Amino acid sequence: MDTDKRTTRRKAVSSDETKAPDTIGTAPRSVDGLRELIVRIGRDEAGVSLGGKAHTVLARLLERPEEVAVRTITDLATALDVNASTLTRLSTKLGYAGFADFQSVFRDSLAQRHRHFYTHQAERLVSGQKTREHGGARPEGSPEVDVVAQLARESIGNVEAFLARLSPVDLRCAATLLGDAPRVRVHGLRQFSALASFLCYGLGMIRTDVALLDAQGLGVAEGLAQLQRGDVVVVTSVAPYTRSVAEAAAAAADAGMTVIAITDTLASPLVPPARHAFLIPHESSFFSNSMGAYLIFCEGLLNLVATHLGERSLEALSRRERLITTLGIERD
Structure with a gap:
């Protein structure tokens, strides 16, 4: 009877919770790698599965990498309206030793981005120009106007983003x-x-x-x-x-x-x-x-x-x- 109860409790665990860790040592070591992983998980191509809740939490963490890099697990859990244990289970499910190991990926990526910020920005600009030269620009536009228009749209997006969180x-x-x-x-x-x-x-x-x-x-x-x-x-x-x-x-x-x-x-x-x-x-x-x-x-x-x-x-x-x-x- 006790065995049956334990089995029932295990089966009753919400499908939104992550399963036991089975991928230790295979975790991505960059935020970009994590972004690729979540796409593969969504396509069922990753060899690891997440429940709906865990998948949503991971997506929301990847939307705010700077915050993940510096905030405590308690602060992040509160911001996401989950328990801190949910973040720990998510981390181990993805193959990390724990939340600190998972967070180190965000910290390392943030430090790396800061060290090469201007080069990275210029590379994006040059890459975008090459795309436009090979047919990526809209037919009715000119490359020169497209550059300015893109910057304007990006600035509008930045304005909308800060307005949404102004106190x-x-x-x-x-x-x-x-x-x-x-x-x-x-x-x-x-x-x-x-x-x-x-x-x-x-x-x-x-x-x-x-x-x-x-x-x-x-x-x-x-x-x-x-x-x-x-x-x-x-x-x-x-x-x-x-x-x-x-x-x-x-x-x-x-x-x-x-x-x-x-x-x-x-x-x-x-x-x-x-x-x-x-x-x-x-x-x-x-x-x-x-x-x-x-x-x-x-x-x-x-x-x-x-x-x-x-x-x-x-x-x-x-x-x-x-x-x-x-x-x-x-x-x-």
Whole structure:
């Protein structure tokens, strides 16, 4: 009777659960390999089968490789609305020693992608050009227009992606901080120095005491030394991250300043020290980081700051206009 009960319990296990591991040592060692594996599993060509629930969980993990690389098993399980044990069973079913081994694939792939980011982007661009030259472009289009149109569509996709996960609370709090803080400093280097300058210029139009953190070229330490607790430091960088920007963010938070990060994923080193972090994707065929979605986000954030300041922003803009007229800066 006891044997019958145990047999019944085993048969009652949901088909959504993974079966016992039988593929240890055969697991893919790259995220691309995992993507190929899930396709083969779906076609019943992989020699390993997953229940419906496990298959869905694996697909969702592959949609967010940066998060899988850095989040704990508990955090991931909560985000996916499953038990942590489900992730462990999935890992062993796929041939990994455990979840840590499975996660190492994502960490290694993320590190590898960061090391060769620009080359990888350029290779995609060149590969796409060769495809168009061999008949891949739409007949009614021109190769030149197609390149621009593709970038535009990709930027639209990035904008839609960040809009879908924007937090109204974070936006409202960030706008309030940027409007009311005694001092605001903005920091971004390399390509993102342009975004930092744009955000700094926009804030300077509607409030006082806004500057780039290292505006005078004296170094980040000197810039932070001019700030006090309660001041705001905005930092921006995306993969492959600029080490000194991440270090400046951590130093600012340690010194009591409020950090706002404009970055790409939860894997970003700018996220931990930030009170508010805004995650903007930059998936694109551009040979470097795509900036379109970042500029749109910053324009929206600036509008929210101006709205929060109300009459104060109007007065600042009016004063600016008077000075421009007095100095004859603009032509009619």
